[in-house]
Amino acid sequence: MSGSENLGTWVDGVRCDSVPADDRGLAYGDGLFETLLVREGRPRFLFDHLARLTAGCTRLRIPLVTVREMRADIDAAVALAPSLAVLKILVTRGSAVRRGYAPGGAETPRPIISLWKAAPLPSRPDGVKLVLASLRVADQPALAGIKHLNRLENVLAARQAQEAGAFEALILGTDDRLVSGAMSNLFIVKSGEIRTPFVDRAGVAGVMRGIVLRECAALGLTACEEHLTLEDLFAADGVFITNARLGVVPVGRVGEHAFPMNEVASRLAAHIETLDA
């Protein structure tokens, strides 16, 4: 890929650049993935990512690829990492054992581990710009929260952001509630308290989102999940987005609305940077 060089891929425990064509991940998006930042040879928050992957496998009833099995590939990938890299861990239900949507039950889950060169993030003192996605993300409680491979809604919203020259697209769900960004979770700061939308009907429970919610206490901050609307957003004292690759990123604008830079976001970003996960 231009702009992001592949440094190695492991499929079913073997270094290899291709996947059997009968994989159910390709056929139906029947699988899950994680994207981690690898810094100075250390995959950041690896156990949080593996915990979410496990939760996703449980939800989809994909027999769990044991951490031990994948761990050898992950270690092999990380051993090749330059000072900054991105590690992708993808698990599919495996090759189909019968035709059609229903799993046969005897599939062997397929881990696909890949390592990518990453560039340091540019400094953005005024925060990033978000555009409001024209697409509403659909409510699907059966799939909400987990990072499965059915990501066309994210693809469509991310393309809109790209075409608008924005860093990210902000996605609403039904009932006009805020859900997340296309590739990130959303947080607002109001009167010193931190709030993020629920992800039980749509959206992904981002690992960095979980870390922010968890680490707020260490900074004496209050954080909670809440039903949030655009009205709440525009009344916020500060807004930031999070993902595993980017960490905590302050938002300077959503469409034409400007937000002040808020010290809560920068305190959180600095604190999380120092965590040795």
Add this chain to the structure above:
Amino acid sequence: MSGSENLGTWVDGVRCDSVPADDRGLAYGDGLFETLLVREGRPRFLFDHLARLTAGCTRLRIPLVTVREMRADIDAAVALAPSLAVLKILVTRGSAVRRGYAPGGAETPRPIISLWKAAPLPSRPDGVKLVLASLRVADQPALAGIKHLNRLENVLAARQAQEAGAFEALILGTDDRLVSGAMSNLFIVKSGEIRTPFVDRAGVAGVMRGIVLRECAALGLTACEEHLTLEDLFAADGVFITNARLGVVPVGRVGEHAFPMNEVASRLAAHIETLDA
């Protein structure tokens, strides 16, 4: 696959059983597919399938793989077909040219053609049994109608049918409206008229569904799309489901509710069987 033998796969125009691991179809379900019945060496309704694939590519803005390019692979596959086979035509946006959800724009679409042995369908004089899916399919007008690769909802519903010993799962959308089966479209017959749910908010516009709507006139039948509920279903004189592999299949039961066999379904099935598409 057990029960359904692969007779050949073509990837990027070459006979090959694997797909590059950086394909966006695998990463995000960023692609579309068609499943055709091949009978006595003829792919049934090929042009209808290619038309829907084209419409799907247009919707997702996947640059169209020309029919001519794919036609050579399709011909090669069909040449190997026994008297009954299933042809799968899958098109992804191709290998990623950059990291992340937004397409880079310079991807080369990837056709993946595969041929599978098929068995004749068993005779079911009393119709098939459907179970009501516990999952509601989400409303997503941006993706409704096209046969994209984000099919986890279908996977979950089909698994429920399988576990219940049912032939198919009947899926409701929001507002308690009927949408479709997990792998089929739904039709009800009432007072000699044929109705099928809209698929503009959820569901797939099945090729066989389109053929039924089109061919009704030839049999002097009236057919239309309509907002339908479970109440409409249970008040029906007859119910049938359709897909490209199965054709027109009468429904004998949905849960505990039994439906009479209706001669409209068998007339349609017989008529469509004779079409030389």
